[in-house]
Amino acid sequence: MSHDHDHDNELDPFAARVRALETILTQKGLIDPAAIDVIVDTYETKIGPRNGAKVVAKAWVDPDFATWLKRDATAAIGSLGYTGRQGEHMQAVFNAADTHNLVVCTLCSCYPWSVLGLPPVWYKAPPYRSRAVIDPRGVLEEFGLTLPATTKIRVWDSTAELRYLVVPMRPKGTEDWSEERLADLVTRDAMIGTGLARVPA
Amino acid sequence: MNRREANSHAAMLPAGVDAPVFAEPWQATAFAMTVALHDKGLFSWSEWADALSAEVKRPGAASDGHDYYEHWLAALEKLLSAKGVAGKGDVDALAAAWERAAHATPHGKPVLLQNDPSPTEGRGGRIG
Incomplete structure (x- = not known):
């Protein structure tokens, strides 16, 4: 994860769209944010x-x-x-x-x-x-x-x-x-x- | 991979042999959401491959592949829109709310959607 420059809280457009999708999908009960973290961890470190x-x-x-x-x-x-x-x-x-x-x-x-x-x-x-x-x-x-x-x-x-x-x-x-x-x-x-x-x- | 192997890749193929699979956290989230939605049965993996293929085949895709997850995100948005799960207008409005919320959040504090100073714009006010 490569954001090492000093910055205020700004979301780039892609990050903001992903947050938007995550919000909608969570509200609709289609995803669970905790499960999303587990999937990321699995693919980054276990497989x-x-x-x-x-x-x-x-x-x-x-x-x-x-x-x-x-x-x-x-x-x-x-x-x-x-x-x-x-x-x-x-x-x-x-x-x-x-x-x-x-x-x-x-x-x-x-x-x-x-x-x-x-x-x-x-x-x-x-x-x-x-x-x-x-x-x-x-x-x-x-x-x-x-x-x-x-x-x-x-x-x-x-x-x-x-x-x-x-x-x-x-x-x-x-x-x-x-x-x-x-x-x-x-x-x-x-x-x-x-x-x-x-x-x- | 050792140095000898890493050096053996010539210029025509993209560099970054050992680059992390996700360059930014949002890429990991977009990837994981896709896997989770497939697990949930929202789409088949063939449907997903077709959607992703349509995006990565567009003219102008970077030859070094750095925009791969931008295509991934576009494919996911289109598939969710086609399925009636998340329309483009809703995603646009909510993404703008997230950007405003991030801007209004002091450095070092977690960005929360309720930090959006103009929640009446778009759908922001009805969320969170």
């Missing part, structure tokens, strides 16, 4: 890419879970306690030596909130939304990810009903690692597809 990283790490060490995740990601992810609020279905897309997956929402900003939290600014901005489909290889290069020309890139366009989670490839040299340690290698960008899992130092 984030660590959830998704745990899903990926489990899929790396547990072949049965990986199979389940491939077949029915909504249920497999739900079994870890991560369920979407919007009734959306999840699909997990697995990177392989010859295929890299990249997720976008060209429509607006649909994103797997339950496993990744809220999307980063660039995910919601027009350049990424338009260019990820047209020139995925170029976009990945801007993220510092240059894939071999032989690697196929599949782009998945999210909707309100269906959201995607990329399962990156497990880095080499992690064969005896615990699930917890592995989860630390799984970045948010790796699960969107604009990056890879971290390589062990």
